[in-house]
Amino acid sequence: MHSLSQIDTWVFDLDNTLYPSDCDLWPKIDQRITLFLAHLFGLDGMSSRALQKYYYERYGTTLRGLMEEHEIGAEEFLDFTHDIDRSSLLPNLALATAITALPGRKLILTNGSREHAFRTAEALGIEAMFEDIFDIAAADFVPKPQAATYERFFERHMVDPARSVMFEDLARNLIVPHERGMTTVLVVPKPGQMDHRDAFEITSEVVPPHIDYITSDLALFLMGLILDTPGEADT
Missing domain, CATH: 3.40.50.1000 (HAD superfamily/HAD-like)
Known part of the structure; x- marks a missing residue:
């Protein structure tokens, strides 16, 4: 120790x-990431969610997976996924x-x-x-x-x-x-x-x-x- x-x-x-x-902030961000992937690749919700978790587990963040495998820029992703309501805090x-x-x-x-x-x-x-x-x-x-x-x-x-x-x-x-x-x-x-x-x-x-x-x-x-x-x- x-x-x-x-x-x-x-x-x-x-x-x-x-x-x-138990704060709702992370679930809000998590949902925005799923939505970003759905829009980006034209996926349904379940497929987008599965892809998100694959990137997250393999690369440490979904963003890193997108950058490594698809050369996606970071700014748009971060702006979209962190655009959440923080009034619960x-x-x-x-x-x-x-x-x-x-x-x-x-x-x-x-x-x-x-x-x-x-x-x-x-x-x-x-x-x-x-x-x-x-x-x-x-x-x-x-x-x-x-x-x-x-x-x-x-x-x-x-x-x-x-x-x-x-x-x-x-x-x-x-x-x-x-x-x-x-x-x-x-x-x-x-x-x-x-x-x-x-x-x-x-x-x-x-x-x-x-x-x-x-x-x-x-x-x-x-x-x-x-x-x-x-x-x-x-x-």
């Missing part, structure tokens, strides 16, 4: 991490307070677009707490969990992995960070909470060795660190 006392850089995934898994005062109190730098590392990350953080009332957003364009459209994405992130923001922690909802996206020396925190749904992720994305009951901490309440976890109380900071 890693200690968090040496951390000076706090890195957060966006979707299903900074907001809870409410400011999260507890999370804002906890992130503000963290000592050091705070960054967002997402496979989504910069605009989507900013607008989502803004809806949560936490956009001002982050130094910067490292999005899929900054990663040259190579998504997590590819090692090149993390290396670009470390280099661009001069991040020392040994003094950094990453919060993620997908266990596979924490493998490389752990290998590079980052402390890793997996954010999971609360018991009984709806989980909109695909089945292959959900971690089994056995905690993988590259996960240092697990929490189902990010704000409580962070406040526990600030107040130096265990609580949700334990796996």
Whole structure:
């Protein structure tokens, strides 16, 4: 188990991490991706959905699959799929307070677009707490969990992995960070909470060795660190 006392850089995934898994944001994006493929290829809904999941599982994002196999440009895809209603998101005062109190730098590392990350953080009332957003364009459209994405992130923001922690909802996206020396925190749904992720994305009951901490309440976890109380900071 890693200690968090040496951390000076706090890195957060966006979707299903900074907001809870039962939020309707990701299903809205997911549906927009299906619709984009349906329009692009003239497919029915079921065929479009199947193609979307094929790209996602093989390439890490549907966009990467489209770029690799069809040379589709990113801007149109990102603009269309992230054009969603965020009114269901409410400011999260507890999370804002906890992130503000963290000592050091705070960054967002997402496979989504910069605009989507900013607008989502803004809806949560936490956009001002982050130094910067490292999005899929900054990663040259190579998504997590590819090692090149993390290396670009470390280099661009001069991040020392040994003094950094990453919060993620997908266990596979924490493998490389752990290998590079980052402390890793997996954010999971609360018991009984709806989980909109695909089945292959959900971690089994056995905690993988590259996960240092697990929490189902990010704000409580962070406040526990600030107040130096265990609580949700334990796996």
